[in-house]
Amino acid sequence: MIQVKGLNKWFGDHHVLHDVDLEVARGEVVVVIGPSGSGKSTLCRCLNRLESAGSGEILIDGVPAPVEGRELARLRADVGMVFQSFNLFQHKTVLENVMLAPMKVRGVTRAEAERTGRELLARVGIAEQAGKLPAQLSGGQQQRAAIARALAMRPKVMLFDEPTSALDPEMVGEVLDVMVGLAADGMTMVVVTHEMGFARRAADRVVFMDGGRIVETGEPNAFFEAPKTDRARDFLAKVLTH
């Protein structure tokens, strides 16, 4: 589904991604963890070209990801993305947020977009918030609306860039529940997160990044019980002691 080969990325002189190779199979849930500044968010943003790659190759469904223009827009339509800060369109109601892209990008009729929009909002458990503006919702509700908005495009892959990092602790669960449900339905997912519980529960594979490199990758139980590298052991010791 996604193949990343030899990806390098610089911000000025700062080398944020070093020769990253990653493959995500159809239906696979890959959770990317690692300390802040390890490049995991940048990797996630490179996958739909919100960040341009310095060098290396990204293939989506075997096709090189286009660099710009219409083809890039088409790629992004197939790759859903959920942001840390939700980024719901502030001037539109929740339902309008979900309907916009299917109508403008896919050419779906208003009635059809509204029908699927309401279905998706029900699926993420916020059907009764459809007519409200994003600012009137709690953080957890906003993030679930953002997931519904991404799903409305019927994406082949979903990218989650720290989807729960901006949430109050009591709202993290409701968002993770939706994501676990998606994973169970067979969605291909790349999830950048600090939620180790989610990684254990839903991941097919855990990717540990540090200093812009993929340091270790493995099946979640093996990774959490017996990390192979010192850096991963070190990181887990810090995040799991509490």
Added chain:
Amino acid sequence: MSAVLDHLPEFWEGLLVTLQLTAASFAGAAAVGLVITAMRVSPVGVLRAIGTAYVETFQNLPLLVLLVLAVFGLPEIGIKAGLLTTAVVVIALYEAAYIAEALRSGVNAVSAGQGEAARALGLSFGQSLRHVVLPQALRTVIQPLGNVFIALTMNTSLAAAVGVVDLTAAANRVNLAEAQPIPIFVGAGLAYALIAACAGFVTGRLERRLGMVR
């Protein structure tokens, strides 16, 4: 006072021309300003450069110079248009630079995540600007746009200097006949103030109605 009342028809004619100048050039300025804004925030370097050059050019030239140049210069190179049309086009192009700057500050006030989310959904740059960024930008710059409108209203009086018989020119003509500058120009001034007050009222209402909950 009778100097004004005796010449109400002339004042009225002048006021109508001023209103036409104002409405037509504001509409033109809004359209051109929108295009310039889109160019200035576009990912294409050449378009950004053209947009910047446009704004710099028109903000750094006096409107009167532009009006005189267009009214007397354009016929020299074979471009002939009505006086009122010429004035409308010049004022529109000039004020477009100010509208573009107001709109751009609005675009900058919209968080980068909004455009990113739109593009991540597959909207093109134009679509995300039109459906996501600009509607939000507009809501934050209603007041500055109202100010541009008021400044534009006042600037239309410069058209009198190139022969357009607007409110200012009408007042001047009446004054030549009556020689009572104080009531005549105070009267004309009040008419301009009334237009500005209406604009202020409308922008206030719009701001309260469209103001965004964030």
